[in-house]
Amino acid sequence: MAGFTVVIAGAGLGGLALAQGLLRAGIDCTVYERDAALDSRRQGYRLHLDGTAENALHRTLPPRLADLFHATSGTPRPRFTLLDHELRELLTKESDDIAYAVDRLTLRRILLSGIEDSVVFGTGVGGYDTGQDGRLVVRLGDGATISADVLVAADGINSVVRQQYLPQARVAESGVWQVYGAVPLTAETRKLFDESMFGIFTAISGPEGTFVGVAPVEFPADTGLRDYMTCSFGARSEWFDNRAGSVRDLGGTQLHDLVTTAVRTWHPRLREIVAHSDPDSLFALPLRTSVPIPAWSTTRVTLLGDAIHAMSPASGSGACTALRDAAHLTDALVQAAHGRDLREALGEYEREMIDYGFAAVRAGAENGTRFLGQDPLPASV
Ligand SMILES: Cc1cc2nc3c(=O)[nH]c(=O)nc-3n(C[C@H](O)[C@H](O)[C@H](O)COP(=O)(O)OP(=O)(O)OC[C@H]3O[C@@H](n4cnc5c(N)ncnc54)[C@H](O)[C@@H]3O)c2cc1C
Numbered sequence: 001m002a003g004f005t006v007v008i009a010g011a012g013l014g015g016l017a018l019a020q021g022l023l024r025a026g027i028d029c030t031v032y033e034r035d036a037a038l039d040s041r042r043q044g045y046r047l048h049l050d051g052t053a054e055n056a057l058h059r060t061l062p063p064r065l066a067d068l069f070h071a072t073s074g075t076p077r078p079r080f081t082l083l084d085h086e087l088r089e090l091l092t093k094e095s096d097d098i099a100y101a102v103d104r105l106t107l108r109r110i111l112l113s114g115i116e117d118s119v120v121f122g123t124g125v126g127g128y129d130t131g132q133d134g135r136l137v138v139r140l141g142d143g144a145t146i147s148a149d150v151l152v153a154a155d156g157i158n159s160v161v162r163q164q165y166l167p168q169a170r171v172a173e174s175g176v177w178q179v180y181g182a183v184p185l186t187a188e189t190r191k192l193f194d195e196s197m198f199g200i201f202t203a204i205s206g207p208e209g210t211f212v213g214v215a216p217v218e219f220p221a222d223t224g225l226r227d228y229m230t231c232s233f234g235a236r237s238e239w240f241d242n243r244a245g246s247v248r249d250l251g252g253t254q255l256h257d258l259v260t261t262a263v264r265t266w267h268p269r270l271r272e273i274v275a276h277s278d279p280d281s282l283f284a285l286p287l288r289t290s291v292p293i294p295a296w297s298t299t300r301v302t303l304l305g306d307a308i309h310a311m312s313p314a315s316g317s318g319a320c321t322a323l324r325d326a327a328h329l330t331d332a333l334v335q336a337a338h339g340r341d342l343r344e345a346l347g348e349y350e351r352e353m354i355d356y357g358f359a360a361v362r363a364g365a366e367n368g369t370r371f372l373g374q375d376p377l378p379a380s381v
Pocket of ligand 1: 009010011012013014015032033034035043044045046047048049123124125126154155156157158159160180285304305306307310311313316317318319320321322
């Protein structure tokens with residue numbers, strides 16, 4: 001065992017991948033997750049993962065779990081398509097990177113596998129204090145405290161650790177909301193989708209800045225898992241305000257009514273696709289983005305993933321970047337376990353992570369402004 005202990009706030013994609021990497025290397029770590037279970041909350045269905053994410057999973061997971069990732073991942077055609085609401089092609093772009101379409105809950109179950117004893121569910125991290133000896137005292141949601149040498153904020157876009165540690169780091173509304181849902185892929189519903197819609201992502205642009213996005217999750221044979229197509233609908237918040245008041249408060253059936261009404265003049269097949277969304281699967285989320293900040297001085301508190309660089313889904317790389325962080329941070333802490341100065345190792349991780357993480361935030365915001373009508377990224381502090 002290394003001579004230090006790591007506490008990770010959050011059992012999302014990044015926190016669990018980091019825990020896998022650290023425990024595999026014999027580094028003592030515990031993850032505290034605020035939710036009671038992996039499936040307590042709806043967080044979306046399909047994730048598009050790229051070669052960077054695949055590489056990160058291979059670096060953090062034991063081979064058995066890396067194999068399981070491949071055995072449960074779909075491989076969509078490597079293509080992005082933009083259509084108009086009459087299904088006329090406006091743009092198509094081939095991707096030269098490898099692409100996986102994975103189910104988020106399936107991936108999180110894989111990431112949790114074998115490390116269950118090191119993940120405490122139903123206990124969030126509330127903050128931390130720095131003791132006189134430089135060690136951290138982490139405050140847990142249940143009132144208890146634990147000491148740690150390193151605290152990793154992997155607690156997502158609303159990170160309480162980031163709010164304490166880097167209060168200057170802001171999360172901005174993008175002005176766009178999306179309603180997420182899924183259409184089960186059956187012999188009947190498959191006929192609604194063109195072959196081109198089985199690419200990485202198909203965006204369909206409608207009137208008044210509205211848009212629909214579809215993307216397949218097709219599990220390899222013999223997983224016993226059911227294929228589906230994610231189907232999302234987005235528009236500016238004013239569009240929702242004018243029709244639905246607070247979209248945040250709407251249940252699945254109301255969201256289904258709202259979206260089917262919104263596409264009533266679109267191509268008949270699109271209307272059918274939207275109508276086949278399972279009302280129980282629907283939920284609405286505002287698109288938000290981190291605002292990049294200049295580098296800060298490294299301490300024993302560090303961050304990964306959405307806790308520091310949440311980004312517009314228009315770049316489709318938030319999860320990929322969180323997994324990349326997890327692999328880099330694993331390497332840094334393994335080096336520290338082998339004698340490298342801990343702060344130096346964390347400093348190097350943070351310099352790289354700030355660079356590629358905020359570059360992805362900027363790219364996501366640019367794509368989001370261009371394709372989804374989101375507000376431009378506010379100026380950095
Ligand atoms: C609908 C949707 C679709 C997306 N599609 C893609 C995609 O196709 N490709 C892609 O790369 N990215 C995608 N993203 C973005 C991606 O989901 C995120 O970037 C990714 O989940 C970030 O991982 P993370 O580990 O940093 O945070 P999360 O996965 O959000 O995990 C954070 C965890 O911390 C927990 N937590 C929160 N507060 C506390 C606390 N105080 N104490 C302890 N635990 C806490 C949360 O419950 C959660 O489990 C999508 C996002 C959404 C919403």
